[in-house]
Amino acid sequence: MSKVLVISTSLRAKSNSDILTHRLIGGAKEAGHEVEHISLKGKKINFCIGCLACQETQKCVLNDDANIIAEKVKAADTLVFATPIYYYEMCGQMKTLLDRMNPLFPSDYRFRNVYMLSVAAEDEESTPKKAENGLLGWVDCFDKAILKGTLFCGGINDPGEADLKTRKLEEAYEFGKSLQ
Ligand SMILES: Cc1cc2nc3c(=O)[nH]c(=O)nc-3n(C[C@H](O)[C@H](O)[C@H](O)COP(=O)(O)O)c2cc1C
Numbered sequence: 001m002s003k004v005l006v007i008s009t010s011l012r013a014k015s016n017s018d019i020l021t022h023r024l025i026g027g028a029k030e031a032g033h034e035v036e037h038i039s040l041k042g043k044k045i046n047f048c049i050g051c052l053a054c055q056e057t058q059k060c061v062l063n064d065d066a067n068i069i070a071e072k073v074k075a076a077d078t079l080v081f082a083t084p085i086y087y088y089e090m091c092g093q094m095k096t097l098l099d100r101m102n103p104l105f106p107s108d109y110r111f112r113n114v115y116m117l118s119v120a121a122e123d124e125e126s127t128p129k130k131a132e133n134g135l136l137g138w139v140d141c142f143d144k145a146i147l148k149g150t151l152f153c154g155g156i157n158d159p160g161e162a163d164l165k166t167r168k169l170e171e172a173y174e175f176g177k178s179l180q
Contacts, residue, residue: 001031001032001033001034002033002034002077002078002113002179002180003033003034003036003075003076003077003078004028004033004034004035004036004076004077004078004079004080004179005035005036005038005072005073005076005078005079005080005111006021006024006025006028006035006036006037006038006080006082007037007038007039007040007069007073007079007080007081007082007094007097008021008037008038008039008040008041008082009040009081009082009083009084009090009091009093009094009097010040010041010082010083010084010091010119011040011041011093012084012159013159014159014160015084015159016084016119016153016156016157016159016160016161016162017082017083017084017117017118017119017153017162018039018082019160019162019163019169020082020117020119020153020162020168020169020172021037021080021082021117021172023169023170023172023173023176024080024082024117024151024172024173024175024176025037025176026173026176027172027173027174027175027176027177027178027179028080028176028177028179029176030173030176030177031176031177031178031179033078033179036072036076038069038072040093040094040097043064043065043066043069044064044065045064045065045066045069045093045096045097045100046062046064046066046096046100047096047099048096048099048100048102049061049062052102054102054103054105054106055102055105055106057103058103058104058106058107059103060100060102060103062100066097066100066101067103069097069100069101070100070101070103070104073101073104073109073111074104074107074109074110074111075110076110076111077110077111077112077113078111078112078113078114078115078148078179078180079111079113079114079115080114080115080116080117080179081094081114081115081116081117081135082116082117082118082119083116083117083118083119083131084118084119084120085118085119085120085121085122085127085128085131088127088129088130088131089130089131089134090118090131090134090135095134098135098138101138104142105141105142109142109144109145111142111144111145112144112145112146113145113146113148113149113179113180114135114139114145114146114147114148115147115148115149115150115151115175115179116128116131116132116135116147116149116150116151117150117151117152117153117172117175118131118132118150118151118152118153119152119153119154119156119162120152120153120154120156120157121154121155121156121157122154122155123154123155124154127152127154128150128152128154132147132150132152135147148180149175149178149179151171151172151175153165153168153171153172156168
């Protein structure tokens, strides 16, 4: 059983990725995992300023919520990032968060398996690929970690619409159950 950290990055009310994330968490708990869920809603996360002080100190010079999240990311076995697709990429707030995880790069981080759930209006096979590849770029920098799995839920646009998508909700639950 793993310690799973799920990070929801949509800031919108009735977020579709949040709805699917809750179902994913249900599956992960059913599988016996210990799950912690963080939403970026209401969090203060500044842009990385690129000073690289963190590569010496393993601490960020900025003082905001990214540091608390970094500690949780460092201590989890398994990470799940949930994002809406914005312009065929992960949303900007997720990318900003990944950049701010730079203090973990020289650290003895624990996480190994990384997963992504993405949601978009379009439902083409290609729709999530750049976002998945973007996360892969981050994961590839952490030698002990791999991008273990992805779930794309396309064809969902209006706030709260995911609640009507029975099959996608089931897929999210099964995806949660399959986490390692
Ligand atoms: C700035 C912005 C860019 C978007 N870009 C895309 C896109 O490139 N492709 C797509 O299919 N949907 C796109 N969408 C639609 C969202 O992915 C869609 O509404 C999704 O359900 C939002 O998930 P959320 O409710 O969890 O935020 C975009 C939405 C916004 C706000």
